[in-house]
Amino acid sequence: MTQSELPVLTKKDFESDQDVRWCPGCGDYSILAQTQKTMPDFGVAKEEIVFISGIGCSGRLPYYMNTFGFHTIHGRAATIATGLKGARPDLMVWVITGDGDALSIGGNHLIHAMRRNVDMKMIMFNNRIYGLTKGQASPTSPIGKKTKSTPMGTIETPIIPLNLVAAAEASFIARSVDTHSEHLQEMMHRAGEHTGAAFLEVLQNCNIFNDGAWRDFTDKSVKEDRMLVLKHGEPMIFGAEKNKGIRLNGLQPEVVTIGENGVTTADLWVHDETDQDATRTQILSRMWWQEFRVPVGVFRRVPRPTHDQLLVAQIEDAKAARAAKGPVDLQRLLSGGETWTVS
Amino acid sequence: MTSPKSGNHTDSVTQLDRVTIRFAGDSGDGMQLTGSQFTATTALFGNDVSTLPDYPAEIRAPAGSLPGVSGFQISFSSGDIHTPGDRPDVLVAMNPAALKVNIGDLVPGGGIIVNTDAFNDINLKKAGYAVDPLHDGSLQGYNLYEIPMSTMVTGACEGLGLTSKQIELTKNFFALGVMFWLYERSMAGTEKWIAEKFAGKEAIAEANKRALNAGYAFGETTEIFHTHYRVAPAHLAPGTYRNITGNEATALGFVMASKLAERDLFLASYPITPASDILHQLSSYKHLGIKTVQSEDEIAAIGAAVGAAYGGAMGMTTTSGPGMALKAEMLGLAVMVELPLVVVDVQRAGPSTGMPTKTEQGDLLMSMFGRNSDSPIPVIAPATPAECFTMAIEAWRIALKHMTPVVYLSDAFLATGAEPWKIPQASDLPSIAVENAPPSDRGGFRPYQRDPETLARPWAVPGTKGLEHRIGGLEKLDELGTVSYDPDNHHRMNLLRAEKVARVARDIPATEVWGDAEGELLILGWGSTYGSIRSATERLRERGKSVSHAHLRYLNPLPNDLGDILKRFKRVLLPELNLGQLRMLLRAKYLVDIVGFNLVRGKPFQIGEIEAKAESLLGESVEVSK
Numbered sequence: 001m002t003q004s005e006l007p008v009l010t011k012k013d014f015e016s017d018q019d020v021r022w023c024p025g026c027g028d029y030s031i032l033a034q035t036q037k038t039m040p041d042f043g044v045a046k047e048e049i050v051f052i053s054g055i056g057c058s059g060r061l062p063y064y065m066n067t068f069g070f071h072t073i074h075g076r077a078a079t080i081a082t083g084l085k086g087a088r089p090d091l092m093v094w095v096i097t098g099d100g101d102a103l104s105i106g107g108n109h110l111i112h113a114m115r116r117n118v119d120m121k122m123i124m125f126n127n128r129i130y131g132l133t134k135g136q137a138s139p140t141s142p143i144g145k146k147t148k149s150t151p152m153g154t155i156e157t158p159i160i161p162l163n164l165v166a167a168a169e170a171s172f173i174a175r176s177v178d179t180h181s182e183h184l185q186e187m188m189h190r191a192g193e194h195t196g197a198a199f200l201e202v203l204q205n206c207n208i209f210n211d212g213a214w215r216d217f218t219d220k221s222v223k224e225d226r227m228l229v230l231k232h233g234e235p236m237i238f239g240a241e242k243n244k245g246i247r248l249n250g251l252q253p254e255v256v257t258i259g260e261n262g263v264t265t266a267d268l269w270v271h272d273e274t275d276q277d278a279t280r281t282q283i284l285s286r287m288w289w290q291e292f293r294v295p296v297g298v299f300r301r302v303p304r305p306t307h308d309q310l311l312v313a314q315i316e317d318a319k320a321a322r323a324a325k326g327p328v329d330l331q332r333l334l335s336g337g338e339t340w341t342v343s
Numbered sequence: 344m345t346s347p348k349s350g351n352h353t354d355s356v357t358q359l360d361r362v363t364i365r366f367a368g369d370s371g372d373g374m375q376l377t378g379s380q381f382t383a384t385t386a387l388f389g390n391d392v393s394t395l396p397d398y399p400a401e402i403r404a405p406a407g408s409l410p411g412v413s414g415f416q417i418s419f420s421s422g423d424i425h426t427p428g429d430r431p432d433v434l435v436a437m438n439p440a441a442l443k444v445n446i447g448d449l450v451p452g453g454g455i456i457v458n459t460d461a462f463n464d465i466n467l468k469k470a471g472y473a474v475d476p477l478h479d480g481s482l483q484g485y486n487l488y489e490i491p492m493s494t495m496v497t498g499a500c501e502g503l504g505l506t507s508k509q510i511e512l513t514k515n516f517f518a519l520g521v522m523f524w525l526y527e528r529s530m531a532g533t534e535k536w537i538a539e540k541f542a543g544k545e546a547i548a549e550a551n552k553r554a555l556n557a558g559y560a561f562g563e564t565t566e567i568f569h570t571h572y573r574v575a576p577a578h579l580a581p582g583t584y585r586n587i588t589g590n591e592a593t594a595l596g597f598v599m600a601s602k603l604a605e606r607d608l609f610l611a612s613y614p615i616t617p618a619s620d621i622l623h624q625l626s627s628y629k630h631l632g633i634k635t636v637q638s639e640d641e642i643a644a645i646g647a648a649v650g651a652a653y654g655g656a657m658g659m660t661t662t663s664g665p666g667m668a669l670k671a672e673m674l675g676l677a678v679m680v681e682l683p684l685v686v687v688d689v690q691r692a693g694p695s696t697g698m699p700t701k702t703e704q705g706d707l708l709m710s711m712f713g714r715n716s717d718s719p720i721p722v723i724a725p726a727t728p729a730e731c732f733t734m735a736i737e738a739w740r741i742a743l744k745h746m747t748p749v750v751y752l753s754d755a756f757l758a759t760g761a762e763p764w765k766i767p768q769a770s771d772l773p774s775i776a777v778e779n780a781p782p783s784d785r786g787g788f789r790p791y792q793r794d795p796e797t798l799a800r801p802w803a804v805p806g807t808k809g810l811e812h813r814i815g816g817l818e819k820l821d822e823l824g825t826v827s828y829d830p831d832n833h834h835r836m837n838l839l840r841a842e843k844v845a846r847v848a849r850d851i852p853a854t855e856v857w858g859d860a861e862g863e864l865l866i867l868g869w870g871s872t873y874g875s876i877r878s879a880t881e882r883l884r885e886r887g888k889s890v891s892h893a894h895l896r897y898l899n900p901l902p903n904d905l906g907d908i909l910k911r912f913k914r915v916l917l918p919e920l921n922l923g924q925l926r927m928l929l930r931a932k933y934l935v936d937i938v939g940f941n942l943v944r945g946k947p948f949q950i951g952e953i954e955a956k957a958e959s960l961l962g963e964s965v966e967v968s969k
Contacts, residue, residue, distance in 0.1 A: 082636070335766055
């Protein structure tokens with residue numbers, strides 16, 4: 001990336017000339033704004049950034065970014081990103097997806113993009129509903145959720161996205177909330193800085209088909225008590241009075257009050273983003289209001305060689321091994337093993 | 344087909360023009376290996392060869408059972424041949440099941456070489472023989488050669504410290520040795536192959552070598568064969584040749600295309616029979632800079648190929664029918680975003696899983712129309728295994744020049760069948776390179792501004808300054824490429840996409856008519872039926888019949904000269920290994936009453952079948968003229 005020649009860019013440089021067409025009040029506006037604000041952070045030229053999306057309301061985002069953009073088909077953005085990054089390791093690739101796109105029709109690709117550690121930054125807008133198709137249950141809709149396609153309530157257990165990607169060995173896992181703009185910007189920045197498969201779940205509000213899906217704990221008035229902001233190397237403390245915490249009892253997390261029953265800060269679970277074992281990431285991903293608090297922040301950030309690095313490394317190794325035997329002779333390649341000559 | 348020439352029996356050698364042999368045994372007996380070793384040696388000897396491997400989809404069906412029989416047919420000749428032969432002259436049957444499955448195909452009076460050691464009660468019962476066919480007189484019409492192969496290799500491998508099971512596995516080399524003696528082939532190539540294959544396993548290498556030599560010596564010293572056979576080298580055009588299968592030629596064609604286009608090749612595929620070998624071969628070319636990904640599924644494979652193409656590489660994917668079905672939506676996206684892409688469909692017998700290892704031409708209409716809405720894609724098809732090389736390059740030439748996905752239709756017969764290939768001079772092949780859209784500081788880049796001649800849009804790859812733009816599956820505004828729901832624009836864009844593909848017809852060679860330019864009957868074909876049709880046409884013309892042959896490599900768009908060609912013949916016969924897919928297209932387009940000849944048995948046409956069908960049509964036309 002030609003960082004040295006790059007003039008300093010601003011949010012405005014990343015705004016395209018297209019009118020934004022989401023419903024008024026949609027959480028996507030905030031996500032778009034934070035995305036545009038974050039882009040100058042990376043010192044990457046606009047033409048070297050690619051936004052790839054699938055289908056759904058989230059899929060429109062690339063049209064609004066003044067970078068290269070590819071609005072693909074339902075669930076398959078990760079596959080296209082895999083090919084693009086494999087062919088062009090020099091590009092910065094972002095994938096924009098939703099809960100239906102990534103977890104339902106694209107579930108298989110999500111798993112494999114994560115395990116391959118494709119160097120893409122995937123932002124999944126999770127609104128627990130199908131919005132573009134006007135309100136059917138999604139893989140993250142809670143059991144019992146009544147929608148047009150589930151008039152008596154859905155009977156299916158929801159997927160916990162971060163638990164899934166942790167199981168798939170994602171090397172960067174984070175969560176934020178559409179309206180928590182500063183935190184969201186920070187998470188996007190962190191995802192963008194990560195080398196490897198980054199998965200950022202954004203709890204997003206669909207005010208038309210699933211209004212208030214996250215309000216119970218994301219609302220300003222309650223979030224201090226009901227959410228847990230993860231900070232690397234720090235004990236897990238929450239609450240307006242900063243007196244509550246999470247203690248890990250074996251593999252079982254528990255909510256404790258500092259100062260009660262002899263509990264001190266030293267007893268609390270200290271968050272370690274760089275924990276190689278994804279087991280604790282999964283425990284964290286399963287913590288939820290009301291039994292626990294809903295964690296946001298960077299859950300996991302581990303270094304691992306990326307798919308494109310390994311792809312290129314094998315080619316370099318093979319070329320070096322071949323070069324030791326002399327230059328590649330295309331004619332000999334065509335000839336294969338044995339030939340005969342007719343004169 | 345065995346036609347002894349002038350009864351030359353001196354030195355107990357019989358001169359033959361052409362021989363067809365079928366090796367048959369259990370799928371664990373190594374028949375594919377035996378067949379391919381015989382093929383390699385025979386090709387090297389200078390005969391024209393054509394092969395047909397025929398194996399079950401099960402890796403190891405129960406030993407000795409009928410479904411577990413694996414076969415490999417090779418036809419070789421001192422003349423020019425186009426097919427692996429209709430019926431074998433010689434059958435090598437390693438067990439009763441192999442005999443039972445294949446005996447019906449053998450020519451009357453043909454030779455049968457059997458491993459008598461395998462004709463025990465258990466194997467006879469598994470094959471459904473109530474009585475031993477070797478002794479009940481049922482094989483009287485054939486020349487039966489009974490050889491206790493297992494016993495012979497046990498003797499030959501004595502003292503090597505191998506188990507009886509290990510020794511038993513060498514009996515295919517014994518059979519190969521017998522055949523090498525019978526047809527005057529050298530053992531050198533196979534001995535070298537054994538040494539390389541079993542390097543580090545000296546005892547196994549030695550056992551196989553001894554078995555091979557024992558078979559050869561058996562032929563030489565025993566008196567069960569009264570003669571051996573000589574098939575003189577063929578008079579092929581001057582040049583350097585190798586033996587090649589369609590899948591090998593396809594893979595090499597793509598390597599060559601990448602060199603000629605001066606662009607990186609990026610293959611993403613999901614394993615599927617009978618296409619996987621192309622993935623395997625290209626995966627072994629990392630030293631050439633070729634990137635391959637084994638994707639998580641068929642959709643991911645074509646998705647990655649589209650992503651690579653978007654990035655400016657030669658993105659491609661290889662599959663067979665069921666995988667092709669899964670790729671439909673992504674192909675539609677490639678049509679919409681107008682990126683170059685090559686999709687290889689090595690067709691197999693269907694529908695659904697069908698018969699994965701058997702051949703068919705059933706995916707033509709799916710390739711043409713198997714997407715939502717009007718979604719035109721060029722479709723091309725190689726006619727012979729060796730031609731897969733040039734057609735693979737051709738697929739890329741069209742994709743790059745016309746900025747379009749291209750479907751390349753091979754099939755199981757082409758993929759696994761082999762023939763001699765006159766190796767081209769790589770340095771003689773013309774460039775197929777195209778330019779990326781250049782950087783710009785003017786702003787207002789138009790990603791759908793078309794080349795006036797081809798209607799291709801610019802290839803504007805990420806990383807190019809000033810070309811930032813958005814594309815996708817939503818309908819585009821003409822030229823600007825922004826999202827548009829304008830009714831007239833959508834109509835215009837559909838017409839433009841159709842016209843762009845139609846213009847590929849300006850860019851393809853004239854259709855060759857072999858035989859006379861006009862006459863009673865034209866036999867028209869596409870894909871792997873080439874050999875059978877050409878041979879049938881040759882035979883008919885030798886008998887003075889007014890028959891010509893034309894073979895289509897370009898199925899969409901069809902060649903501009905085809906309509907005139909069809910009208911120059913009284914009748915047109917179109918043999919296809921499907922229920923009439925190309926015929927439907929041609930009848931619709933040219934309003935010509937083409938007669939179909941359609942067999943879907945998972946096997947190539949026999950020459951005689953096409954010959955007989957053509958004869959019957961010629962007979963009808965005579966009646967009409969009376």
